[in-house]
Amino acid sequence: MRASEMRDLTPAELVDLLDESKEELFNLRFQLAVSQSNDTASLGRLRRRIARIKTVMHEAALEDRRGNG
Numbered sequence: 001m002r003a004s005e006m007r008d009l010t011p012a013e014l015v016d017l018l019d020e021s022k023e024e025l026f027n028l029r030f031q032l033a034v035s036q037s038n039d040t041a042s043l044g045r046l047r048r049r050i051a052r053i054k055t056v057m058h059e060a061a062l063e064d065r066r067g068n069g
Contacts, residue, residue, distance in 0.1 A: 001049070006056040014060075018053045021046060 006014065025046045031037040 003052050003056055006053060007059075009056075011057070011060060014053060014057050018050065018057070021050050021053065025050065 001017075006017070009017070025043070028037065028039075028043055028046060032040065032043065
């Protein structure tokens with residue numbers, strides 16, 4: 001999901017997406033540790049997705065502060 005698509009989501013949906021992504025990252029790390037998966041590139045993709053979600057959440061928080069301040 002692109003950052004522009006994430007900006008259309010509500011804060012609650014972003015939190016849910018972040019939780020899902022973190023859980024998926026945990027599961028992938030576990031699979032890599034026990035050699036069930038060889039897809040190491042997905043680890044980087046997930047970390048970037050989590051960073052993208054956090055960035056969009058931070059942007060929204062800053063925008064709220066500017067509007068209310």
